[in-house]
Amino acid sequence: MSKFLLLFEQSYISKLKTKSFYITTLIMLLGITAFFMWPTISGWFSSNEKPVTITVADQTKGSAISYFKNNKKIIFKPAKQSVKQEEHRVVTGKVDALLILSLKSGSQLDAQLRTKKPFELNTQQMLEEQVRSAGQLFTIQQLKLTADQAQRIIDQKTNLNQKVISPTADKGKSSQQKTTATIVSYAVALIIYLFVLSYLSIISSEIAAEKDSRIMEIIISSTSPIVHLLSRVCGVLALAMTQFTVLIGAALIMARVLQSGKYWHLISDLFSSLTAGYTVFAILFFFFACVLYTLLGAVLGSLVNKVQDVGQAVMPVTMVLMVGFFIAISGMSNPDTLLIKIFSFIPFTASMIMPMRIGATDMSLWQGFLSLVLLGLTIVGLFIFSLRFYRGSVLTYTNGSFIKKIKQAIQLSK
């Protein structure tokens, strides 16, 4: 067996057997299960909740109260007594709130809510939605329209059909496609962020521990530092891909099995609206991001003296990752800003941002390709650079800045 395979196996298998790997995978699987089972789980917690009872004092002399529909959370009851008496019932806790409906400016519905204590956000939002809807229907009613006419106004929806008339430009994507790509890109950015964050620290700690315990000296006296570096990077990448495959596999099985396959159809619809080009780019960016940050983690791990220094060493990289992730989030509302465009070409953040631009904007694909090439070149550059000082860095135990350590490591590597 070659030394690369031996070191790779040792790195991969030893971590695969650790309790921490099982525990993190299990926690993530529980998270995925909770996501798919959410309607059931939320039902467990909400089933015992008593709905709030709201007395409606309708002063519109119309039938505004009829627009309020009872649901699991809110029950509306018409007021039978005066406002003052109804307010007293609220104060004494017999009902949860009093909703007073009145006319404003002659034809508009005005609603006032009186409660003993503020409602929960969810109830508040549901009530606001009911009031808004009731207000619309009431106004339509005031216009003396027929029920059919009113319904047509409410259901009215005009689609904007965009057609690019330039013969050189492509057709562009529909807003549905863009929205789907934004959601998927957000998921890709989140996965990259979570995976890279955890595996960055795993590889840094592994190499720092080997350096700290002097195992590194024994290994690189037996084989070349390049073999060691590559075996560790590949070992950790294989571990990341194993966990990723397990989680995606479990998610797909759950989507198919749980909730009568409802999520399976949702996912199918989601992916069917994505182009093949987008999917390929997203996968490549995800993989390249994992390679870049794993390599970076290995280099940082080789520069610290002790395992406990790893957290401090990877902190700047974590910050860069956070910046990339938050910019990706900002892109969900508008993926066409200059900030997004700039960061989609910076190799350290491109993987979280460029997939969003590819899917959610009408930019040319060459930009995505250029960003991918830049990311690839950065990986190659970092690998070549790390080879220059990796041998020396694992023998450097001095304190000082990373620049000083790198300089010393390069000198030792000569």
Next chain:
Amino acid sequence: MTLTIEHLTKRFQDFHAVDNLNFVAEQGEIFGLIGQNGAGKTTTFRMILNLLAPSSGTIKWADASVHTLNRDMIGYLPEERGLYPKMPVEDQLMFFGRLRGCSKAALKAEIDDWLERFYLSDKRKVLTETLSKGNQQKVQLIASLIHKPRLLILDEPFSGLDPVNAGLLKDAIVSLKKQGTVIIFSSHRMDHVEELCDHICLLKRGKSLFTGAIIDLKKQFGKINLTIRGPFDEMELSKIPGVVSVAKDKDMYRLLLSHENDARPIFQMLTTDGFIERFSLDYLSLEELFKRKVASTLV
């Protein structure tokens, strides 16, 4: 097979970690590299191991550059322990053996044999971190020689070992020497160096102060270490011509002479009144020589 080091120099900018070092370690020989902390021992080892490139000079194994040879022929025990704490002892030895190119089947018998020799058979499934410091050191030593290296480098192998385990380790080293392995080792324990080594290189700030057989170093100073026991007075002893210093050691006196030839008249003077219990003339110990040579201090 011979390890030959010629004009070996390692500079870090203006600092000479190793300066024009020359020595030859023959097959079946134990060669000691001794010196204070920072003398350049570990740097020399790292150059032999190809972890550091020499600034100038050559390191040859049987007339070929050591760096062109298969690395699996070398065994290395670093000064600080290099073991995976969460790995069981047997897996650890299997890993390091395979790293040096041995097959699993061949290693199995070797592991059994070495664990038995070091009284570690009952620890084979135990995690390394749970072992005592001495046992970890024994595992480290087995890991460095499990693949039957032709060149074995031992950096402070006796560190952390009690006398019993140190004895076991010495036996193992001597056994390897008999099998023809070239062994280079460094130690601060001069008694171990004196007991095991045929030749030494004495380093001070990267420079060799002496290279050759221990006996030749001793002969440079001659037999000036005199031990006597009898009814003597320390003050009177110090006044004897040729006596450089007198030190009382329990019921004996240790006299340092300026020259070996002074011993004879001193013997006659001390035995004028007849019988004395002890009169022993010897070379300086390696520790005393080390202090004289390296630290430039008198005993």
